[in-house]
Amino acid sequence: MTSATSARPPGRPRSGVNAVVFAATLSTVQELGYARATVDRIAAAAGVAKTTIYRRWPSKGALIVDCLLDAFGPVPLEGAGRAEIMASAVRWIAAKIGEPGVGDAFAGVFSDAVSDPALRELLSARLQDPYRLALQDALGEPENRVLFFIDVVVGTLLHRMGMTGEPMVDADVEALVEMVLTYLADGAGPA
Amino acid sequence: MTSATSARPPGRPRSGVNAVVFAATLSTVQELGYARATVDRIAAAAGVAKTTIYRRWPSKGALIVDCLLDAFGPVPLEGAGRAEIMASAVRWIAAKIGEPGVGDAFAGVFSDAVSDPALRELLSARLQDPYRLALQDALGEPENRVLFFIDVVVGTLLHRMGMTGEPMVDADVEALVEMVLTYLADGAGPA
DNA sequence: CCTTTTTCGCTACCTTGGGTATCGATACCT
DNA sequence: AGGTATCGATACCCAAGGTAGCGAAAAAGG
Numbered sequence: 001m002t003s004a005t006s007a008r009p010p011g012r013p014r015s016g017v018n019a020v021v022f023a024a025t026l027s028t029v030q031e032l033g034y035a036r037a038t039v040d041r042i043a044a045a046a047g048v049a050k051t052t053i054y055r056r057w058p059s060k061g062a063l064i065v066d067c068l069l070d071a072f073g074p075v076p077l078e079g080a081g082r083a084e085i086m087a088s089a090v091r092w093i094a095a096k097i098g099e100p101g102v103g104d105a106f107a108g109v110f111s112d113a114v115s116d117p118a119l120r121e122l123l124s125a126r127l128q129d130p131y132r133l134a135l136q137d138a139l140g141e142p143e144n145r146v147l148f149f150i151d152v153v154v155g156t157l158l159h160r161m162g163m164t165g166e167p168m169v170d171a172d173v174e175a176l177v178e179m180v181l182t183y184l185a186d187g188a189g190p191a
Numbered sequence: 192m193t194s195a196t197s198a199r200p201p202g203r204p205r206s207g208v209n210a211v212v213f214a215a216t217l218s219t220v221q222e223l224g225y226a227r228a229t230v231d232r233i234a235a236a237a238g239v240a241k242t243t244i245y246r247r248w249p250s251k252g253a254l255i256v257d258c259l260l261d262a263f264g265p266v267p268l269e270g271a272g273r274a275e276i277m278a279s280a281v282r283w284i285a286a287k288i289g290e291p292g293v294g295d296a297f298a299g300v301f302s303d304a305v306s307d308p309a310l311r312e313l314l315s316a317r318l319q320d321p322y323r324l325a326l327q328d329a330l331g332e333p334e335n336r337v338l339f340f341i342d343v344v345v346g347t348l349l350h351r352m353g354m355t356g357e358p359m360v361d362a363d364v365e366a367l368v369e370m371v372l373t374y375l376a377d378g379a380g381p382a
Numbered sequence: 383c384c385t386t387t388t389t390c391g392c393t394a395c396c397t398t399g400g401g402t403a404t405c406g407a408t409a410c411c412t
Numbered sequence: 413a414g415g416t417a418t419c420g421a422t423a424c425c426c427a428a429g430g431t432a433g434c435g436a437a438a439a440a441g442g
Contacts, residue, residue, distance in 0.1 A: 008410090008411085009416090009417080010410080010411060010412085010415070010416050010417070011409085011410075011411085011415080011416040011417025011418065012408065012409045012410055012411095012416075012417050012418040012419075013409075013410060013411095013417085013418075014417090014418065014419095015409095015418080015419080033305075033306045034305060034306045035305075035306030035307065035399095036306065038398085038399060038400080039399080039400070039401085040399080040400095048419090048420085049419065049420045049421065050401090050420095050421095051402090051403095051419080051420070051421080052418080052419065052420075054400090054401065054402080055418075055419085058401095059400080059401080060399095060400065060401090104305070107302075107305045108302075108305055108306060110302070110350075110353055111298075111299075111301070111302025111303065111305050111306075111353075112302065113353060113354075114224075114225060114226075114295070114298045114299055114302050114352075114353045115224045115225045115226030115227065115295075115299060115302075116226065117356070120353070120354065120356065123354070124354060128354065144363075148363055148366060150350075151347045151350045151351045151354070151359075151363075152343065152346075152347045152367070152370070154350055155343075155346035155347040155348070155349060155350030155351070156342045156343045156346040156347065157346070158346060158350065159301075159341075159342045159345055159346030159349065159350075160342045160346070161305075162301055162302075162304060162305045162311070163304075163311065163314070163315060163319065163342070165308070165311065168342075172335075172339055172342075175339060176343070178374070178377075179343070179370065179371075179373075179374040180370075182370075182373055182374060182377065183369070183370040183373060183374075186369075186373065199439090199440085200387090200388080201386075201387050201388070201439080201440060201441085202386080202387040202388025202389070202438085202439070202440085203387075203388045203389040203390075203437070203438045203439055204388085204389080204438075204439065205388090205389065205390095206389080206390080206438095226428095229427080229428055229429080230428080230429070230430085231428080231429095239390090239391085240390070240391045240392065241391095241392095241430090242390080242391070242392080242431090242432095243389080243390065243391075245429090245430065245431080246389075246390085249430095250429080250430080251428095251429070251430090
């Protein structure tokens with residue numbers, strides 16, 4: 001979809017190094033942690049100049065968001081009923097956050113967003129909203145209730161990651177699934 | 192332990208300005224956000240030199256942790272049964288995080304801890320462990336289950352704070368209480 | 383009163399890291 | 413060929429955490 005529609009713009013075309021940069025970002029974050037994964041180091045790991053990074057992404061946060069979008073891909077929403085859909089979604093995001101570098105990058109960019117309204121907007125619009133809408137559609141739940149579920153699931157996984165430095169183990173993920181499902185079945189929820 | 196009460200050490204005694212610094216920290220964080228609440232600004236707001244801050248706290252993170260400890264105080268664990276105790280604890284931490292500056296400071300220091308193992312250790316030992324132990328005792332639950340509850344409750348509250356910039360509204364806090372209580376009553380949990 | 387010890391405020395400084403500017407070289411289109 | 417936009421490289425700006433050194437002030441003890 002790069003040259004998707006009309007008339008490729010003039011000038012030298014961009015070399016297709018986005019995938020290389022994404023891979024370098026995750027491996028650098030995994031190796032050094034989020035704060036030490038500087039843009040200089042990521043560029044070096046990707047074999048690319050720092051200026052090239054900043055020509056494509058306006059900030060480190062924007063780079064990380066795009067990297068996470070690439071790493072996550074679409075939510076798998078197969079499942080017989082709402083319970084199955086919800087369970088598979090929770091296990092999916094838990095597994096993604098457990099992948100090397102992904103959890104650190106997610107927690108790191110989320111952290112930066114706390115003090116950066118522009119980044120918060122980006123995170124909300126580009127990363128959260130698409131999944132939120134897909135979930136609203138698949139579950140037939142209203143926006144505020146899906147937002148609540150996202151807070152619970154993602155918040156729990158990131159808090160564990162942030163406090164221990166390691167992703168949540170499977171047994172705890174299953175506890176989280178059960179907790180959310182029980183509550184989903186209850187039908188009660190925020191006004 | 193450290194020659195606790197008696198025998199004041201020689202030299203000029205410290206002026207009792209800790210409370211002023213804590214207040215200045217919270218108000219500065221509330222006004223400018225966590226990242227813009229630099230140590231210089233906090234010192235200025237407290238009417239104190241930056242070097243005085245660093246003479247008392249080894250890092251900004253340590254200052255914030257002490258500030259949060261001061262703001263939180265002990266958990267109120269009154270309540271007839273385990274459900275009442277848990278509910279009051281959840282409402283208590285939600286209310287604290289909703290106080291001006293506290294939620295931002297908490298989310299901010301948590302964010303920094305993601306990339307800073309030393310700060311993570313400090314956060315875990317000085318802030319989480321005391322409350323965790325008190326909860327284990329009051330609820331009669333094992334460590335890993337209490338840790339799971341803390342991940343869920345604090346993670347959810349901080350995720351909401353981080354994504355929206357504002358604390359969770361009461362209706363959603365009540366939903367969180369209900370969700371946690373249902374799961375607590377179930378008796379199931381992580382191995 | 384005077385010395386010792388420690389804190390105080392102040393200023394100057396170091397380092398890291400996000401982000402920008404500039405420049406020659408290069409790749410593609412018309 | 414000419415135009416245009418990218419690439420790599422270097423140099424740079426700025427904010428912010430943290431440190432060093434200094435003279436001044438506040439206590440304790442002689």
